[in-house]
Amino acid sequence: MTDPLALDPVLPVRQRSERPWNDDLPHDERYRHFEEHVIAGGKIEATDWMPDEYRTAVLRFVEMHANSELMGVLPEREWIMRAPTLRRKLALTAKVQDEVGHAQLLYRVAEDLGKPREQMLEDLMAGKTKFHNVFHYPTKSWGDIGIIAWLVDAAAIVAQQALRDSSYAPYARTMQKVCWEESVHIMHGRDVVVTLMNGTPSQRELVQEALNRWWGPLMQMHGPRGDRAKDRDLHWRIKAKTSEELRQEFLTIYVPRLWELGLTVPDPNLKLDESTKTWSYTEPDWDELRSVVTGHGPKSQERLEFRRLNRADTSWVRATVFGLPAVLPPAEPAFV
Amino acid sequence: MTPTVMGSDGPSPTTEIGHTSASGPVLEPYEVFRQEKDGDPMRHGGNVMAPDPELALHYAREMFSRRNESTRLWIVRRADIAILEDADLLNPPLDRSFKKPGGYVMRDKLAAARERAGTAKPAARAESHDRTGGRRQGGAGGTE
Numbered sequence: 142m143t144d145p146l147a148l149d150p151v152l153p154v155r156q157r158s159e160r161p162w163n164d165d166l167p168h169d170e171r172y173r174h175f176e177e178h179v180i181a182g183g184k185i186e187a188t189d190w191m192p193d194e195y196r197t198a199v200l201r202f203v204e205m206h207a208n209s210e211l212m213g214v215l216p217e218r219e220w221i222m223r224a225p226t227l228r229r230k231l232a233l234t235a236k237v238q239d240e241v242g243h244a245q246l247l248y249r250v251a252e253d254l255g256k257p258r259e260q261m262l263e264d265l266m267a268g269k270t271k272f273h274n275v276f277h278y279p280t281k282s283w284g285d286i287g288i289i290a291w292l293v294d295a296a297a298i299v300a301q302q303a304l305r306d307s308s309y310a311p312y313a314r315t316m317q318k319v320c321w322e323e324s325v326h327i328m329h330g331r332d333v334v335v336t337l338m339n340g341t342p343s344q345r346e347l348v349q350e351a352l353n354r355w356w357g358p359l360m361q362m363h364g365p366r367g368d369r370a371k372d373r374d375l376h377w378r379i380k381a382k383t384s385e386e387l388r389q390e391f392l393t394i395y396v397p398r399l400w401e402l403g404l405t406v407p408d409p410n411l412k413l414d415e416s417t418k419t420w421s422y423t424e425p426d427w428d429e430l431r432s433v434v435t436g437h438g439p440k441s442q443e444r445l446e447f448r449r450l451n452r453a454d455t456s457w458v459r460a461t462v463f464g465l466p467a468v469l470p471p472a473e474p475a476f477v
Numbered sequence: 478m479t480p481t482v483m484g485s486d487g488p489s490p491t492t493e494i495g496h497t498s499a500s501g502p503v504l505e506p507y508e509v510f511r512q513e514k515d516g517d518p519m520r521h522g523g524n525v526m527a528p529d530p531e532l533a534l535h536y537a538r539e540m541f542s543r544r545n546e547s548t549r550l551w552i553v554r555r556a557d558i559a560i561l562e563d564a565d566l567l568n569p570p571l572d573r574s575f576k577k578p579g580g581y582v583m584r585d586k587l588a589a590a591r592e593r594a595g596t597a598k599p600a601a602r603a604e605s606h607d608r609t610g611g612r613r614q615g616g617a618g619g620t621e
Binding site: 323329 | 515516518549573575576577578580581583586587589590591593594595596597598599600606
């Protein structure tokens with residue numbers, strides 16, 4: 142027979158109250174307990190109580206990540222039909238599918254924090270929320286596809302690996318799956334690059350030209366150096382590393398791999414200080430970063446417009462799912 | 478009445494439907510998922526038989542956290558679980574190697590590229606993002 146008192150509290154009230162989600166405390170005290178909990182490495186679940194400031198900070202972070210996954214497939218999608226072999230086409234299609242899948246997972250995480258997915262998509266298309274700088278640029282050659290899959294995904298995974306320790310547990314767990322899939326994308330990208338580097342002089346030139354164009358955006362991607370003490374996302378342990386730590390990690394792993402292939406990194410000031418193990422480099426163009434992520438990149442508006450048209454085009458699918466009368470798209474769809 | 482607790486892990490035909498007796502309530506299986514520590518995923522722990530969700534909760538607590546071994550339990554009616562185990566859908570017999578690290582073997586290509594460029598192999602690094610699935614592997618080099 143189950144003890145009828147089994148679910149009764151064992152600890153006295155004060156001790157139980159040290160869990161931040163207990164609701165028998167005044168707000169400020171509860172906030173303080175919550176803060177101590179996350180700073181000590183404690184985890185938060187979607188159903189736990191959390192201060193609005195924390196909820197908003199996680200939501201903003203995850204929403205931006207989800208937006209980036211969703212918008213990030215557009216530059217690569219343009220090359221599916223132009224992939225050089227069937228196998229490359231399959232791999233690229235699978236990558237695009239994975240990234241949209243990541244967007245789905247991440248919008249789900251964000252949704253649990255209180256913002257409906259429809260609203261997030263509306264805000265994205267209205268330019269009210271952002272996506273990563275690297276997805277605002279054109280893809281001009283097959284070399285871009287190799288550089289994006291290898292280096293953009295590598296720069297992303299450096300950040301995402303650190304997020305597996307996020308204090309927001311649903312996000313941290315989602316990153317496990319995301320990192321696992323991204324690691325295959327990196328191999329696909331590196332394989333494309335290495336194959337081209339073993340090809341003709343013009344193929345090698347293609348890679349070098351792509352690298353030259355992507356290096357600036359890659360160096361901007363993690364954002365300007367910030368003050369660790371003032372970073373609220375670090376304070377809450379939503380993320381674990383600063384922008385500069387991520388950039389250094391990226392350079393440490395990938396610059397030697399670019400050099401190995403005989404590629405030139407287009408920054409004459411790029412240098413590793415062997416004693417401190419830190420890289421020095423030309424200051425990235427932060428004005429360009431700010432301008433690009435606020436919707437003024439070379440492809441920002443075109444890609445958002447694609448999303449708008451695509452959304453209108455597929456509205457009948459959503460209507461059907463919700464059992465609403467569907468308005469069918471015109472006979473000639475804008476996009477196939 | 479003594480609670481009936483199933484010993485098996487998965488659905489079995491004999492216990493699929495709760496049993497009735499003239500005097501007792503209808504029992505049905507509830508699957509229990511437990512989180513071992515803060516931040517862990519919920520993992521299947523086992524199941525209990527109960528006449529209603531509330532008792533299922535009590536039984537689950539007795540069975541799966543009586544030594545403080547769980548920080549959280551999820552208790553779900555087995556009948557509410559949708560199961561997909563069709564191999565044609567989950568493991569279709571197609572070549573999907575391009576989706577897996579093993580589909581990209583670069584050792585020879587990298588050696589050829591190095592030879593042409595006249596460069597040396599970079600020092601192996603403990604931290605690498607490919608093949609290892611993003612996890613650190615002590616001593617594993619950064620090459621394929």
